[in-house]
Amino acid sequence: VKKLKNITVIGLGLLGGSITQASLRAFSGVKVIGFTHRASTRRKARAMKVASKVVDDIGESVSGAELIVLATPISTFAEIFEQIRDSLPAGCIVTDVGSTKVQPHKWASKFLPKDVHYVGSHPIAGSERRGVEFSRDDLFDGASCVLTKTGKTDTKAIERLKDFWKALGCRVSVMSPSGHDKVFAMVSHLPHLAAACLVNAASEEALGFSGSGFIDSTRIASGPVNIWSDIFLTNAENSIKGLDGLIRELGKVKETIEKSDRRGLEKFLEKAKKKRDTIIRRKFEKKGFLS
């Protein structure tokens, strides 16, 4: 596999700024270009030296790149693909870090030239914070990263992209876009919706008494609103299915409480506890620590 020498990251928020920094750390002699349309972010990014060069011309930013990573909200991808398509070098790899993958694949096949290789990426890293000021070169250490491919995706591009994320510290797996969106609706998108609903269901007075249980279980509800709106709207069908499933489970446990059915209630809670304890145990086994 050829060593990456030119990487461009579009969007310098928490993820984008971390990708540029992690790339500088991982690849000696690499040239990492960061693009952001916001002047204030460019100033911060330059002051933090997150990239070899921070530019304000998106076409120029990609013209010499072997790998281009979109780290902007999903709803901007179509427009960005159109903006960069004529400047992309033949044979380059384009990826993104959006949390849904069906829609990016659709836009890529619609807007990107046939001689560039699109592969989806979803690094499971980040936090409820945002902005280049929170970016860091070790954000991906020990994180999972899911790559997505279709039957048409170039095999060598997948391998190169795998190596890229591994060099940044990730464990990499590969899925189909639709498989990805189904799975992440359950473990990421639905918990976010549940967290927002928990907060909205509680009165201000009650919230004053919240302890670490509430704080932890709703942490994700403090995430950036536009990013998450994009996620739910580009994974609408699975989000709706997930909501229906959650409402069904809430109805089941409600019935056990209404009927004072201690055995049924305990079985329900025990099932959840066992399933969750299994995840935690597997994470320990795999990595030696929790992420």
Add this chain to the structure above:
Amino acid sequence: VKKLKNITVIGLGLLGGSITQASLRAFSGVKVIGFTHRASTRRKARAMKVASKVVDDIGESVSGAELIVLATPISTFAEIFEQIRDSLPAGCIVTDVGSTKVQPHKWASKFLPKDVHYVGSHPIAGSERRGVEFSRDDLFDGASCVLTKTGKTDTKAIERLKDFWKALGCRVSVMSPSGHDKVFAMVSHLPHLAAACLVNAASEEALGFSGSGFIDSTRIASGPVNIWSDIFLTNAENSIKGLDGLIRELGKVKETIEKSDRRGLEKFLEKAKKKRDTIIRRKFEKKGFLS
């Protein structure tokens, strides 16, 4: 206020063992007796020196106490009140650390002698772990503790109990049992049910991809099943109301996604984010750090 010299804790799990240790740390010269019916727990508790004395006779354990703290599952309170009622010194204070308070008050007025003072306690501390092996003398440092009283509760007993929890490191507030149960249904019991439902709604395959968002938002689902069954069953009406409210909110957000109503979705998420960010900010202001 008279200094406490004799404290008895019934039940030596995470909370009970932490109360005995914190009491030994807080009150010089105090005699702290711990009771547990389990021989294996008595052995561990003695090895860890969590109390001045660990005994296996519940009547004997309370016979010289000024303050008796029940730290067993809520469903055991009625039976324990009956077991200790004839051994309680006149004028002593009886409290508990159960997470619901209406039912304990009912049992106390039914089973406890008229010459002892019952006040409810709910220290907001602990974790999803259990057992005396996780107990520690600083579990209550910086924690909130809600005391519950009715119109009949002895005012001096409330003051003494306030001083007790403050000495253990708590910020103390006082509420009615029904006010308490309403508030904690929203910020504690409902999030737990939601967490269990999120886990049960997800497939095993999906769970393999869970990241820190899912892990954090479902942490409480790993809590002890019998303790939590007691909580939901002794706070059934508020739990059911909470579930109905949560199902309503999930329906609202589902509608915005179904209709591709970006504005409505963003408003919903923005409301949750603002409410939650406000809690976090208040916690910072109050304490200088998060709990």
